[in-house]
Amino acid sequence: MSPEGKTLLNIIILGLGFMVIFTAFGTCGNIEQTVIKSFNSTEFHGSGYTSMAIIYAVFSASNLIAPSVIAVIGPQLSLFFSGLVYSGYIAVFIHPYTSSFYTLSVLLGIAAAVLWTAQGNLLTINSKDSTIGRNSGIFWALMQFRYILLVVSGEKRYFLVSDKDRQTVFITLTVISLVGNFLFFLIQRPDPEPAPSDASDILLTSCFIYKIYYLFSTEKSIQLAMTKEMLLLSIPFAYSGLELTFYSGVYGTCLGAMTQFGDDAKGLIGLSGILIGVGEILGGGVFGILDKCNRFGRNPVVFLGLFTHIVAFYLIFLNIASDAPVAPEEGTQMQAFIQPSVTVALICSFLLGLGDSCFNTQLISIVGFLFREDSASAFAVFKFVQSITAAVAFFYSNYFLLHWQLLIMVLTGFLGTITFFVVEWGVISSRRDSDYDSI
Template sequence: MSPEGKTLLNIIILGLGFMVIFTAFGTCGNIEQTVIKSFNSTEFHGSGYTSMAIIYAVFSASNLIAPSVIAVIGPQLSLFFSGLVYSGYIAVFIHPYTSSFYTLSVLLGIAAAVLWTAQGNLLTINSKDSTIGRNSGIFWALMQFRYILLVSGEKRYFLVSDKDRQTVFITLTVISLVGNFLFFLIQRPDPEPAPSDASESLLPADISDSNSVSLCSQAFEAFKDYLNCNVETMWLPICPGLELTFYSGVYGTCLGAMTQFGDDAKGLIGLSGILIGVGEILGGGVFGILDKCNRFGRNPVVFLGLFTHIVAFYLIFLNIASDAPVAPEEGTQMQAFIQPSVTVALICSFLLGLGDSCFNTQLISIVGFLFREDSASAFAVFKFVQSITAAVAFFYSNYFLLHWQLLIMVLTGFLGTITFFVVEWGVISSRRDSDYDSI
C-alpha cells in the first residue's frame, strides 16, 4: 500500500472508531436520566444532569494534562485507554452504584480531554499540508454517522425492567469496546525525510528514541507547548462551542416545548437529531472530497457556515416561541412570530448540522496545519476553550430567552469568522512568501 493510501486508511479507521464509540456513548447519554428514574434499587441516588456537569468541568481542566499524557504513551494508546473509560462509564449502568457512577464521571472528563487531543494529534500525523483539509472532512463525516445510528424514541421505551436495562447496557458496552479495538488497526505512517517528523511518532516506543530524552521531559515540554500555543488558537473554538450547546441540547428542548406542534412535539427531538447528523455528514463528506479542488482556501467554506447558521437562526427566531428554552414541563404557551411549522423546524436542524460541519472541518484543518510540530498541545488548547465555552452556554441556557441566545451566537459567529479569515490570510501570505523565496 502506498504511503498516502496507508494514511488515508488510518483516517478512515480513526473516524469509524469514533463513530462506534460515540454511537454507544450517545445512546447512553440520551437515555441515562430516564433509566436512572426507573431503577428499582433504593441504594442508587445518582443524577444524569449532575454527572454531565462533572464531566464537562473535569474535561475543561484536564486539557492541561492531555498533551503530557500523549507525550508519554503516544496517541494510539491514549485513544485506546481513554476509550476504555467511555466503555466503563456505560458499564456502570449494568449494576449501578452512586459512588462508581460519579467516580466514572470524573474519570470520563479526564479521558475525554485525552481522547480528543490524541484524535487531533493522530489526524495531523497522518496528514500533509495538502491533505489535512480532506482528512478532516472524511473524519468528521464518518464520526457524524453516529447521529443516524443513535437509539431514539419516546421515553416510555426506556422505562424497562432491571433485566432489560442490563441487556441494553451490556450491548452498548460491547459496541463501545469494538470501537476501542479498532484503534489498534491504525498503522505507523511511513516517515518523511523532514527531521521534524521524528518528534511526531505514532507509537510510544518512538517517543524515547530521540536524543535519549526522558518521558518526564517529554511530558514537561508538551505542557510548555500547551501554554505557549498561539493566541489565535484561543479564539477559534468559541463559536463552535456555543453552537455545540445549542444544537445538542437547547434546540431539542425548544422543539419538545412547542405545544403548537401537538402530541408529536417530543418525538421531533429524535428526528431533529437525525437531520442534524445528515447535515454534518453531507458537509464533512463534500468538503473532504472537494478540498483539493478548492483554489480559494478555507475561507469560502467558513463563510458558507456563517451564512447557513444565520439563515437557520433567523428561521428559528420566527418559528419557535421565545421562552421555549426555559418553558415548564407542560410546554410554552407563547406564540412565535409565524405559525409554527414542523417542516421549517426540521429544515433548521439540517442547516445547523451543515453549518457546524463547515466550521469544524476547517478549524480542525487549520489548527493541524498551523501547529504541525506541537499538534497535541494545540488541540488541547482548542478543546479547552471549546469545552469552557460550551459549559458557559449550558449555564446561561437555563436563564436566557431564545432570542438572546440566538443573538449571542450571531455576534460570536461574526467575530469567529473574521478571526478565521485573518488566520487563513496569514497562512496564504506565508505560502506566497515561501514560494517567492524558493524561486
C-alpha cells in the same frame, strides 16, 4: 500498501472508531436529560445539564495534561483507555446512582481531553500539508455517520423508560462503545520519513527528551496559547463549543418540550439527530473532496457555516417557544412567534449539522497546518477553549431562555468568523510569499 494508502486507511479507521463510540455516547447524551426526568427512583437526583457542565469543565482543565499522557503512552493507547471511560459513563445508566453518575462525569472530562487531543495528533501525523484538509473532511464525515444510527433514540418507548427498557438500551450502548474502542488497535504506525542511519541514536534520544519534557511541563501548551494565531483562533474555538452544546443537548430538549408538536414531540429528538448527522456528513464529505480545488483557502467554507447557522438560529427563534430549554417534564405552554412546524424544526436540524461541519473541518485543518510540529499541544489548546465554553453553555442552559442563548451564539459566531478570516489571510499570504521566493 503504499505509505499514502496506509495513512488514508488510518484516517478511515480513526473516523470509524469515533463514529461507533459517539453513536453510543451521542444516543446517551440525546436522551439523557429526558430519561433522568422519568426516573421513579428517589435515590437518584442527577441533572443531565449539570453532568455535561461538569464534563466540559473538567475537560477544559484536563487539556493541560493531555499532551503529557499522549507523549508517554502514545496516541493509540490514549484513544483506547479514554474510550473505556466513555463506556463506563454510559454503563452508569444501567443502575443509576447520583454519586456514580457525577463521579463518571468527572472522569469522562479527563478522558475526553486525552481522546480529542490524541485524535488531533493522529490526524496530523497521518497527513501532509497537501492532505490535511482532505483528511479532516474524511474523518469528520465518517464520524458524523453516528447520527444516522441515532434513530434508536427516537423510539418513544425509550422515553417511557421502564427499568427493563432502560437497562436493555444502555447495556446495548455500552457494548457498542466497547467495539469502537477496539477499532483503534487497527491503526498502523505511519512509515517514518527516511533519515540518515548515523542519526538514529540522536533521533531516539530526542524522542526520549521530548516525552520527559511533556511529562513534567505544560509550558509548551501555554506558550502556544499565547501566539497571535492561537489567540485569534480562540474565538472560533469558543463558538464551536457554544454551538456544540446547543445542537447536541439543548435543541433536542427544546423539541421534546414542544407540546404543540403533539404526542410525537419526544420522538423528534432522534429524527433531529439524524438530520444533524446528514448535514455533518454532507459538509465533511464535500469539503474533504473539494479541498484541493479550493483556491480561496478555508474562508468561504467558514462563511458558509456562519450564514447557515444564522438562518437556522432565526428559524428556531421563530419556531420554538422561548422557555423550551428550561420547561418542566410536561412541556412548555408558551407560544412561539409562528405556528410551530415540525418541518421547519427538522430543516433547522440539518442546517445546524451543516454549519457545524463547516466550522469544525476548517478549524481542524488550520490547526493541523499551522502547528504541525506541536500538534498535540495545539489540539489541546483547541479543545481547552472549546470545552470550557461548552461547560459554560451547559451551565447557563439550565437558566437562560432560548432567545438569549441564540443571541450569544450569533455574536460569538460573527466575531469568530472575522478572526478566523484574519488567520487564514495570513496563511494565504505566507503561501504566496513562499511561491514567490521559490521562483
